[in-house]
Amino acid sequence: LFSGVLRTPTRSEGLPMGRVPNVLAAASLVAAAACVTQKPVPTPAPVAAEKAPPVPAGPARVEKTLAEVGLDASALDRSANPCTDFYQFACGGWLERTEIPADKSRWGRSFAEIDKRNEAELRRILDAAAAGSAADPVTQKLGTYYGACMDEATIEAAGVKPVEPLLKLAREVKDKSTLMKAVVELHRHRVWALFDISAEQDFKDATQVVAYLDQNGLGLPDRDYYVNDDPKTKEIRTKYFEHVQRMFKLAGVPAKQAENAAASVMNLETALARASKTRVERRDPAGLYNKRTRAELAKEFPTVPWDAYFAALGRPDLTQAVLTSPAFFAAVDKELRSGKPEDWRWYLQWTVLRSAASGLPKAFVDEAFAMSSALSGQQQLEDRWKRCVDSTDGALGELLAQPWLETMFAGSSREATQTYVAQISKAFGAGLERLDWMDAPTREKAAAKLKSMVYKIGFPAKWKAYDFPVDRKSHAANVLASRAYEMQRDLAKIGKPVDREEWLMSPPTVNAYYNPLKNEMVFPAGILQPPFFNVNADVPVNLGGMGMVVGHELTHGFDDEGSKFAADGNLQDWWDPKVAEAFQARTQCVADQYSKYVAVPASSANGQELPAVTLDGKLTLGENIADIGGVKLAFSAYRQLRRDAKEAVVAEGFTEDQQFFLAVGQAWCTKAREQVARMLAKVDPHSPPKFRVNGSLANTPEFGEAFRCEPGSPMRPTNACAVW
Numbered sequence: 001l002f003s004g005v006l007r008t009p010t011r012s013e014g015l016p017m018g019r020v021p022n023v024l025a026a027a028s029l030v031a032a033a034a035c036v037t038q039k040p041v042p043t044p045a046p047v048a049a050e051k052a053p054p055v056p057a058g059p060a061r062v063e064k065t066l067a068e069v070g071l072d073a074s075a076l077d078r079s080a081n082p083c084t085d086f087y088q089f090a091c092g093g094w095l096e097r098t099e100i101p102a103d104k105s106r107w108g109r110s111f112a113e114i115d116k117r118n119e120a121e122l123r124r125i126l127d128a129a130a131a132g133s134a135a136d137p138v139t140q141k142l143g144t145y146y147g148a149c150m151d152e153a154t155i156e157a158a159g160v161k162p163v164e165p166l167l168k169l170a171r172e173v174k175d176k177s178t179l180m181k182a183v184v185e186l187h188r189h190r191v192w193a194l195f196d197i198s199a200e201q202d203f204k205d206a207t208q209v210v211a212y213l214d215q216n217g218l219g220l221p222d223r224d225y226y227v228n229d230d231p232k233t234k235e236i237r238t239k240y241f242e243h244v245q246r247m248f249k250l251a252g253v254p255a256k257q258a259e260n261a262a263a264s265v266m267n268l269e270t271a272l273a274r275a276s277k278t279r280v281e282r283r284d285p286a287g288l289y290n291k292r293t294r295a296e297l298a299k300e301f302p303t304v305p306w307d308a309y310f311a312a313l314g315r316p317d318l319t320q321a322v323l324t325s326p327a328f329f330a331a332v333d334k335e336l337r338s339g340k341p342e343d344w345r346w347y348l349q350w351t352v353l354r355s356a357a358s359g360l361p362k363a364f365v366d367e368a369f370a371m372s373s374a375l376s377g378q379q380q381l382e383d384r385w386k387r388c389v390d391s392t393d394g395a396l397g398e399l400l401a402q403p404w405l406e407t408m409f410a411g412s413s414r415e416a417t418q419t420y421v422a423q424i425s426k427a428f429g430a431g432l433e434r435l436d437w438m439d440a441p442t443r444e445k446a447a448a449k450l451k452s453m454v455y456k457i458g459f460p461a462k463w464k465a466y467d468f469p470v471d472r473k474s475h476a477a478n479v480l481a482s483r484a485y486e487m488q489r490d491l492a493k494i495g496k497p498v499d500r501e502e503w504l505m506s507p508p509t510v511n512a513y514y515n516p517l518k519n520e521m522v523f524p525a526g527i528l529q530p531p532f533f534n535v536n537a538d539v540p541v542n543l544g545g546m547g548m549v550v551g552h553e554l555t556h557g558f559d560d561e562g563s564k565f566a567a568d569g570n571l572q573d574w575w576d577p578k579v580a581e582a583f584q585a586r587t588q589c590v591a592d593q594y595s596k597y598v599a600v601p602a603s604s605a606n607g608q609e610l611p612a613v614t615l616d617g618k619l620t621l622g623e624n625i626a627d628i629g630g631v632k633l634a635f636s637a638y639r640q641l642r643r644d645a646k647e648a649v650v651a652e653g654f655t656e657d658q659q660f661f662l663a664v665g666q667a668w669c670t671k672a673r674e675q676v677a678r679m680l681a682k683v684d685p686h687s688p689p690k691f692r693v694n695g696s697l698a699n700t701p702e703f704g705e706a707f708r709c710e711p712g713s714p715m716r717p718t719n720a721c722a723v724w
């Protein structure tokens, strides 16, 4: 469900769950509410076998319970009107009885259930690896890494010593050359001061990997936190200012100095934030692609010592780089010219401390958690073992995946997913034929893109190596070693052909992604589990769960971003201008629809009034297009797969069509704390789960028919959007 262009998704970044289920949506939809309550039509009680009448034409009827087909009867709220708020109908019971665990900021029925199971199994593997004296190097490495992470006594005793070499470089900054020396050493460990560098496929030459230089260097989750002036944002900024001071004090900086230090940090980060692109601006791939030769870099940004920078990274040979924002680098250049060395010293030390905090003693971990808690509303820090499972997955993901797959991945889910992908791809192809807004030449190119789309299921064909040392006595050193190794792995790709086997997520990850640069969909084993996919569930339910995810990823190839890349992964205008215009009008319909949804309702706490937050229809456009397409494709695939069925299954009164839509709804039942909902509304390209369900089903005519909704009711609007 991740669809970043430049970013490598991490476990938390790519989290597919949206946010808060809450509040009724779209003013226009509510205004149109003339829906008569239409409960699913009850079916007659099962007839005893001997009295069964002869079956007339059409399939025979088979009665099952909701549990038997793979749905959760207790999650339903039968008092809700499915034509007004289907999410409430499918999830209301679950929402009512579910409490978000104290150590979580949100909790989803499917994702959380799978995550919990995964975590427990990963813990079992890692505990055994850390305790035993295994002979095989994979288990040994896992055990050493995890063991060091769990060893709190040793971590306490070490203090900030493991990051002292980086802090020292930061303290020694006195001019441009010492500044760049420190910056590059931080970058070698993927500690992103000022900006970041990564290796990505060349947007305009899918055979080549080039260096990308991107905006970065902020401690808060988005530029908006530095530039917006509403009371809530100001409050977070104040908290952040105090947090920076406390972190410095923990690192031994005297109180008086810590205040000045925090002011330096705020000044520099604010300057970077002001120059940063917004998340909506970053959805334009053409705008992110600004290639420069080394000579051009030197000329345009003369204060940055590029030669020294690339040399220190071990790639003095690089001849070019792509800038995601020349304006941002102009600002960096200006700051380098005018910034005071003292400000730089504090900013760089701060960047080291915040990046390393989770590997440092408890006081740092707690302080970092207090800040993130202010942003997310999470009440309690996760247990250490959970954080160490995450850390091991991050550092040694494809090693940890190997024993996990042995116990957790059944081959049957791989085959089933293959069937779904084939069927869904066919459905997209058939849909293309029927699109009235597309001309023949563009249609042909779209069909070619579909045909060349690659899919990967379960786990990679070859495993990554992790050739860095791990030390049982220093967790922080292991984290830094892992980061330095990944940096080298990344930089080594530049100038080489694209590696088509590489995965951007580890196999246990409960997520999926589409990568427009490789025109590929990837489904890690983590998501091919109940309730998304259940070998014992019926076809409509599996298609509503896993099938919708498959259709969603496929549609990303044709969303507002993906549609700008051609079949071979090159950024290219392959659309006839007239067709592009028609596409644009259709996506605008989606943007307008979702912009009316209220992501977080107004609230008041501690005498502070917080305004409602509406969804950003532009930020979430790609994901919404993918959701709408995903439901449509999965529905059509399910119908195909059941075309020749000899019987029609009715589950506690729900028809197969209704079961499909219930599965879609129940896959997304989610609760989130208000704080995290407010944060996600700014930064998450996914809509909150409620609108992932209601928004996409309101655009699916078959939904309104299945639940017999009145035309014009919220879930069957007369102005529905259709893109694909």
Ligand SMILES: [Zn+2]
Pocket: 001, 002, 003, 552, 553, 556, 623, 626
């Ligand atoms: Zn997605």
